[in-house]
Amino acid sequence: MKTSTSTSFKNNFPLSLQETEVAEEKVIPLGGLKPHISVRNLNISYGSQRILKNVSIDIPNKKITAIIGPSGCGKTTLLKTFNRLIESADGINIDGEVLVDGENIYGNDVEVTHIRKKMGLLSQRPMPLPMSIFDNIAYGMRIHGIRKKALLQEKVEHYLRQASLWEEVKDRLHHPATKLSIGQQQRLCLARGLAVEPEIILGDEPTSALDPISSQRIEEKFVELKKDYTVIMVTHILRQARRIADYIIFMWLGEIVEHGPAQELLENPKEEMTREYVKGVIS
Amino acid sequence: MFWRKFEERLFNLLIRVATLIIVGCLFIIVLTILVKGFPAMSWDMVSRIPSGGFYLGKEGGVLNAIIGSLYLGLGASIFSLVLSIPIVVYINIYSRSTSRFAQFIRISLDILYGIPSIVYGAFGFVLMIAFGLKVSLLAGIITVGLLVLPIMARTMDEVIRTIPKELGDASLSLGATKWETAMKVIMRQAFPGVLTAILLGFGRAVGDAASVIFTTGFTDNIPTSVLQPAATLPLAIFFQLGSPIKEVVDRAYASSLILTVIILIISISSRLLFKRFNKNVIK
Numbered sequence: 001m002k003t004s005t006s007t008s009f010k011n012n013f014p015l016s017l018q019e020t021e022v023a024e025e026k027v028i029p030l031g032g033l034k035p036h037i038s039v040r041n042l043n044i045s046y047g048s049q050r051i052l053k054n055v056s057i058d059i060p061n062k063k064i065t066a067i068i069g070p071s072g073c074g075k076t077t078l079l080k081t082f083n084r085l086i087e088s089a090d091g092i093n094i095d096g097e098v099l100v101d102g103e104n105i106y107g108n109d110v111e112v113t114h115i116r117k118k119m120g121l122l123s124q125r126p127m128p129l130p131m132s133i134f135d136n137i138a139y140g141m142r143i144h145g146i147r148k149k150a151l152l153q154e155k156v157e158h159y160l161r162q163a164s165l166w167e168e169v170k171d172r173l174h175h176p177a178t179k180l181s182i183g184q185q186q187r188l189c190l191a192r193g194l195a196v197e198p199e200i201i202l203g204d205e206p207t208s209a210l211d212p213i214s215s216q217r218i219e220e221k222f223v224e225l226k227k228d229y230t231v232i233m234v235t236h237i238l239r240q241a242r243r244i245a246d247y248i249i250f251m252w253l254g255e256i257v258e259h260g261p262a263q264e265l266l267e268n269p270k271e272e273m274t275r276e277y278v279k280g281v282i283s
Numbered sequence: 284m285f286w287r288k289f290e291e292r293l294f295n296l297l298i299r300v301a302t303l304i305i306v307g308c309l310f311i312i313v314l315t316i317l318v319k320g321f322p323a324m325s326w327d328m329v330s331r332i333p334s335g336g337f338y339l340g341k342e343g344g345v346l347n348a349i350i351g352s353l354y355l356g357l358g359a360s361i362f363s364l365v366l367s368i369p370i371v372v373y374i375n376i377y378s379r380s381t382s383r384f385a386q387f388i389r390i391s392l393d394i395l396y397g398i399p400s401i402v403y404g405a406f407g408f409v410l411m412i413a414f415g416l417k418v419s420l421l422a423g424i425i426t427v428g429l430l431v432l433p434i435m436a437r438t439m440d441e442v443i444r445t446i447p448k449e450l451g452d453a454s455l456s457l458g459a460t461k462w463e464t465a466m467k468v469i470m471r472q473a474f475p476g477v478l479t480a481i482l483l484g485f486g487r488a489v490g491d492a493a494s495v496i497f498t499t500g501f502t503d504n505i506p507t508s509v510l511q512p513a514a515t516l517p518l519a520i521f522f523q524l525g526s527p528i529k530e531v532v533d534r535a536y537a538s539s540l541i542l543t544v545i546i547l548i549i550s551i552s553s554r555l556l557f558k559r560f561n562k563n564v565i566k
Binding site for chain 1: 460
């Protein structure tokens, strides 16, 4: 995290931005957009290290939101708080609220499986399950109670088509998923995520391990999917955010520096630091 | 320069000598068993139980010990597996793999691994007295099961520890519970390794003599209930080797041959199974 660039910039920018400002005020209204996820005063620390500092943000419904920022700024941590995967890390402290559809997912009597079912996750490296292509898609449906074979078959085809993978795999549905190319594996993971009928797609640098063509296909999918889903992706590729994001959150050292509609933020950033990042002075 | 070359040559020589000793030992053991055991092999040896003059070199076989060993090996492996799976699932999936509790369990298992089998035999004997159990197959299964437990649990644990955390996360993020993730994803990925663990355990269970002397006992009959004593091949070999009669000593080698073949069959079939189940595993 502490590369030479980040240390030099520490001198230019205060570590904690707008310290005097009340956190609530940092939430800029989405400009008419309906929020799907609302984060309020979220603090996450790992031992004595604070990873997220007083984060409050609204994520617009049915848009592509890109979380950008240099590595180690807490992008992935923020993403993982949305489906509570962050909890599985050792010695993590979570304080604050994350509201999905108005429900605080860190509330006491919230069923974690019910929260996670609402979100599909694409990780950096595609992670097919150790089973066949068919079973990879059917896995989620089976654990959520779908047993009928005909229905499973129909749905598996539907979601493979939705991820534009059907044509490539229809003749080898019962082959191991690991035999697919890495780009196909990522689309398989997308189909697998869609199969549990989520509302939100989370992507943790989902194209970083892929070749340019596979990356492009994932990007195209995301644009298609935002009709029905809220898409949130962490990316370190600024051009990717420029290409497909509707809304951008720029983070720096565990804090949100600036957020807003993509075009506005990229072309007319309000904060000096955002300007530097967008210009490529810091990365 | 000369010194470095000398070092290189010396080490090269050491590798060759060490390899030769290992392979040579295996070769000589197998050769001894074959040369001495094969002439004493007969259909009677594997198809009959000892009759009247067996221990004087007359007719009969060691079917009692073959069946006894298989019962004991199978029983102890199952008993040990039933205890091992919850342990490894707990320390790897429910608690964090690096937590203090998990490390404590690992150290405990490692210590148990180092305890000599005769001590397990004595411990089993104490247990039997406490529970009012007589010398029997059941007492042997419990004792040998405990002896095998650390081998099985630690082997499985090491396999599961190599599985990337993201695989578990992929399953959890679909809304699976920890138990579903453990049984349907992690165990499937670890299956070839689990199979190896079971095989190692079975081999140890079938081959151990010291732990069964006081617990399983010895009999010329095939047990029909777990509450009856049972013969085992290692003890049969032990008794036959101690005999002053040459025919009986030869039978000890024939019995060794049988034991070796049993282990070989299990070893080979597990390799075949390994291949069959390995195809879905992510690499």
